[in-house]
Amino acid sequence: MALCMKGILTSVSVIGRQIRTLNSTSSLKTKIWYSTAAKPAPQTSESPGPGPVAKKSYKFVIVGGGTGGLAAASFLSRKFGQGHVAVVEPAEHHFYQAMWTMVGGGIKTKEQSMRTMASVMPKKVDWKKDRAITFDPENNLITTESGTNLEYEYLVVAMGLQLNFHALKGLTEALAEDPMVCCNYSYDTVDKTYKALQNFKCGNAIFTFPNTPVKCAGAPQKVMYLTEDYFRKNGKRDQAEVMYITPQAVIFGPPKYAASLRKICEERDIKVHYKHTLVEIRHEKREADFQIEDGEILTFPYEMIHVPPPMGPPDVLKASPLVDETGFLTVNKTTCQHIKYPNIFGLGDCTDIPTSKTAAAVAAQTGTLKKTISSVMHGHKPQATICERLEYFCTPRNEPSVEIDQPEELS
Ligand SMILES: Cc1cc2nc3c(=O)[nH]c(=O)nc-3n(C[C@H](O)[C@H](O)[C@H](O)COP(=O)(O)OP(=O)(O)OC[C@H]3O[C@@H](n4cnc5c(N)ncnc54)[C@H](O)[C@@H]3O)c2cc1C
Structure with missing residues (x-):
């Protein structure tokens, strides 16, 4: 548990905003085509x-x-x-x-x-x-x-x-201007993460998951486990409240992995918040807004935050x-x-x-x-x-x- 006052979670409510819907990528297709190419193009040179x-x-x-x-x-x-x-x-x-x-x-x-x-x-x-x-x-x-x-x-x-950084309010600016906002999903931003770990002093270390399809759905958590390990090995764990905040209702899709991951979070005192969708980052105040099911907004202060961008x-x-x-x-x-x-x-x-x-x-x-x-x-x-x-x-x-x-x- 974090021992510093700065890291204490506060929340502010705003009523009436809508939760974005998740694009489904899993529509099943059963029709099978097996003819050769409909209109083969002739082999010609330029x-x-x-x-x-x-x-x-x-x-x-x-x-x-x-x-x-x-x-x-x-x-x-x-x-x-x-x-x-x-x-x-x-x-x-x-x-x-x-x-x-x-x-x-x-x-x-x-x-x-x-x-x-x-x-x-x-x-x-x-x-x-x-x-x-x-x-x-x-x-x-x-x-x-x-x-x-x-x-x-x-x-x-x-x-x-496609990475849609612009689709999350405040993310582009936060990544450009706040050294404690990081993202492993791009070559341009990936080197911010380890620097944020090293510069972490005291407060919430927040790891988020986008409300869109995502490549390597495990990566938003892998960075968290590496961070938590780094904090323990470098004497920072008592100053950090490590949180995984996800729009999903489960920690991971396949149940057998989910059970293990829940156990790891419990053992390492990682707080998991389900059905929370990140909707805005205000890096000037080091705050992140999450929308919950009824449209209410909860504001979490952060000392560092890792944000995989919306993707599509x-x-x-x-x-x-x-x-x-x-x-x-x-x-x-x-x-x-x-x-x-x-x-x-x-x-x-x-x-x-x-x-x-x-x-x-x-x-x-x-x-x-x-x-x-x-x-x-x-x-x-x-x-x-x-x-x-x-x-x-x-x-x-x-x-x-x-x-x-x-x-x-x-x-
Ligand atoms: C942080 C992170 C961790 C990951 N960890 C793992 C892991 O542990 N294990 C794992 O299996 N996978 C992991 N992945 C996922 C893996 O990298 C991707 O799933 C994989 O690269 C997908 O391959 P792809 O060919 O579909 O897309 P990509 O490899 O992304 O390639 C798409 C290519 O299309 C090009 N392109 C885009 N638009 C156009 C256009 N209009 N015209 C021409 N070209 C275009 C792009 O420039 C790009 O080169 C991770 C990804 C990230 C970001």
Whole structure:
């Protein structure tokens, strides 16, 4: 328990504000498409398109060069060789995001999580350092920011989740101006976390969870356990009230993990507040407002606060014909094939596959994607291969009940 007065929890009530609703990402899709590509684009070399727009055709275009996009690029370029696979990815650098938890805990530096995109891009891939801005699935085309039309026979969409820092009132300013507001979810902010631990003196150490879909739903808690451990080892634990404040009704989805985590929180005297949604940070006063079920606002003072931002599907994807009302790419959850366009496939965080949004889930989906693409290219019905029991799916090697499709060559 915190022994300093500064850390004592105070609350202020404001009546009548609404709780934001959680976007559902788990709508089940059962329709299976298994014909070959509806309108295969001819294999042509670069050709001027209509007007000033350049056009180039590929057998495969992959949008996104993160965990999923690079995994797909790797097996497809090995199979089809130079000139047949393009990856559209605007970023100069690739990040091993899972390492950011350890950066926040002072175990790694953020530079260790970064590689140049050129160094991780498979050699036989044409890397288009550009951003996809429109999808035209009826004509097998995507358009990029630089004005290029890319025509494909098959499209893989792996655009990840978009971080919406601006969607939480006060967060952008607080991250820019308050050293005790931190966030492991971005390369730009991840190094604030360990500094906040080191500078922590006395008061509430608050760890929050967003009221949106989230990548690595465990990461908002992992940083808390590392912090609590740091406080104990550095003589600060008695000055800290460590709190996990979440809009959810449970500490973690799968019950077997939830039971263990509840026990750990109890043993370590971590206070857990359920059904509290963070709605505003006022860093000038070091206060955070949380909305509870009846619309009431509770204000918690903080000495430090870790805030994963609201997240959602990329705006470009949301505006495309490839999504449903949730904005996520609608794919068959057991084959990764788009539910409407049989020559389009999805991988990773931007899809509505109801696994956790983790790199570990991407690893499982990649095996499925290989089988599905192979089936579709041979005119066969793709087999359902993603295990429907996947819940968290972060540490598959330690989880004997979960089946993973091992990487294999595309047949
Ligand atoms: C702090 C943290 C901790 C994590 N811990 C773990 C963990 O312990 N275990 C685990 O398995 N996972 C973990 N993850 C989650 C994991 O990193 C993601 O689930 C995984 O990277 C998802 O892969 P993806 O390909 O779907 O998206 P990403 O890897 O995010 O890649 C998406 C790519 O798409 C690109 N893109 C976006 N828009 C466009 C566009 N318009 N045109 C072209 N390209 C575009 C982006 O630049 C990006 O490179 C963690 C993540 C974070 C942030």
